[in-house]
Amino acid sequence: MARGAVASAAVDSGINTVLDPRRKWYNNRRIIALNGWIVLLLITSSTNGYDGSMMNGLQSLPQWQNYFHHPGSSELGLLNAIQNIGGLAAYPFAPYLSDGIGRRPTVFIGAVIMTIATAIQGAAQSAGMFIGARLLIGFGLTFAANAAPMLVSEISYPRYRAQLTAAYNSLWNSGAIIAAWTTFGTFKLNSTWAWRIPSVLQGLPSVLQILLIWFVPESPRYLISKGKDEQALEILAYYHGDGNRDDPLVQYEFNEIKTAIDYDRTVASNVGWKSLFATSGNRKRMRIIIAIAFFSQWSGNGLASYYLNKILDDINITDSTTQLLINGVATIWSLLCGLCASALVDKLGRRFMFLFSGLGMLVTFTSQTIAFAQFQIHGQPAAAHTVIAFLFLYSAAYNPLIVVYTVEILPYPLRAKGFNIFNLTISLALIFNQYVNPIALARITWKYYVVYCCWLVVECIFLYFYVVETKNLTLEETAAIFDGEEATNEILGNGLNAAEHEKRVESIDEVENVKKT
Incomplete structure (x- = not known):
């Protein structure tokens, strides 16, 4: 899809002509109630964000390190990656549940599994039990994470659909905030409860969903x-x-x-599954979806998300309290930036925000790499402080639109399956990152950053040529951008006469x- 194709999408949706301008979320009790139920769905993302920040925090806790005998780089990779490995086992079933029994029951099933798994995680008596619980968390999360964002997008009031769905990705940081400050607070406990309390609290969003999900409209x-x-x-x-x-x-x-x-x-x-790649329009969709899913985890963000303590160790910030404090402040900053970006999605447009994010990540991550190299080579304290500064600036540039964009460019019959491919791609990218990152950081330190700098250039080029503008369109209207006149040829080619x-x-x-x- 060439650059010239994107301009045709930048039009106002016909639905704007039938929207009551007096009907706002803050003066309409039914929209307020609907948004309240949507928040219950959005916290599915919090569970996922909680995990990454919790594992960051636990690695800084001496109590956790001692209990599990100071796991090495390869063991840390397994502990972090096992949740996504568990998710892989659920991917063949998630879209069939979402399309077969409905979005709400699928969220409920995922929440039940995660609640059980987090209880086991908090009660773990060995590394094997801890790993098994995390595998089960990933299994349950796949069901909830497949259905919840689609339900958010499909029940939202049209004027707020894009902002709310974009908030799903941003609220990853809400879970990260709770985990970061929980581990910071339990750090002083001189027992295994220092890590058991954060492990159990990971199930809180799932408990809320179990209790309230049946009040959410299908x-x-x-x-x-x-x-x-x-x-x-x-x-x-x-x-x-x-x-x-x-x-x-x-x-x-x-x-x-x-x-x-x-x-x-x-x-x-x-x-069916074949339809995801059967037509030119669907191939365009899947090309973008698979790419942005991979980009979302392979833009350097996986380093700070799961191995912030290793990065801080490498720049000589080794005090556990300081590491936990930086982790906690960083998650609050990321949440604020993500929610601000989500609120602007229909004003600035998807294409502009994708390109701005890509270039912003490239500039800030490259700057972070230079500062990291300066510290490693010359040992300059100012360089260490610069690394931290660019970690925060990088978070501000990170794109929260991947979920809303994926959901809205997929037509309903393919939405669950296509979104499942999106989540599967993320899991595969995460598994690779979680295994490779700690090993690469340990062996080549700042030189590993150069790989991501080069890859971010590739991302920017792809986004420039392939991202299509979809702002101010309904879920159904978006299909015309990808299928357009070609859909007519597909229809006639299926045997219909004129x-x-x-x-x-x-x-x-x-x-x-x-x-x-």
Whole structure:
């Protein structure tokens, strides 16, 4: 997809014409309630963020180090990577649960598994038990992390969909904050509870989801796909139209969703795993999704996320209290930056923010590498302080849009499967990072940073040529950017004659009629 293709996407969605300008989240109790349920889904990301920060903190705790006999680089790699290895075992099943039994039950199943696993983790009597619990956490997290972001995107009030879905990725840092400050607080406990308390608290978001998930509305898109049109219309009317089923916005959304799902299922045959790569439009989607998923973990962020203590050791900041304090402050900074970026997603646009993030990470990580090298070679204390400064600046440049962008460019029948591929790619990238990073840092220190500097250049080039603008579009309208006129050829190529095709086009144009009225 060439650069010229992106400009055609930068248009306002037709849905803006039927949005009531007086209906804001802060003056509408039903939207407030809906956003409250969405927060319950967003904390799924907190569980994941908690893990990375907790493992950073535990590695700085003498109590944890002593109990597990000071694990070496390869053992640390396994302890960090095992959660993602557990996630791999769940990937074949997650999309079938999300599409088969619904988004809510899938989140519930994941939360139950994670609650059990964190209890085992906190009660671990050996390294093997600790590793097994972390494997089970990854298994349960895969189910919740597959369904929760899709449900957020599919039930959000249209005006706030992009910001809320983008917040999912940003709230990774909320869990990281809790973990960082919990380990900082338990550091003074002269017993195994110094690491058992943080290990058990990882299950808190899952407990909340178990208790409250059945109050969250199910996805109208899931319900329509199962022939439950009345239930879908009722949910759209209650939360998006103040209970009015004839509200223009409700009717617009209902007709657009129904038409799009019918089109993908009956005309484009856009369903099964093969469909992810069967058409040119879908191949464009998957090329972007796989790339940004890999980029999200292979941009140098995996170093500070899981091995901050090793980095601080290498610049001669070895005091455990100082390390835990830096970890805690860094997570708060990252959360604030991520939420600010999420709030601007529809103002600045996806393409601008992707490019700004790529260039920002390249500049700050390269600067961090230079400062790291200066300390390693010359031992300058100022260089060590510069490394920390650029760690914070790098966090400010990190892109929170990968989840919202992935969800919105996938049509409904492929959303669960495509998002599963996205999460699988992240896990594979993480497993590689978590095994390789501690070993590489131990052996070649700052020279390992140069690999990521070079890779960030590749990322920027890819983002410049392939990221398509999708701001101010509905989930259904985004499909036209990738399929466009080519979809017509695909339809005719599937055996429909011209008359049947014209009839289908008229069906799809019903959405336009709703817009005009």
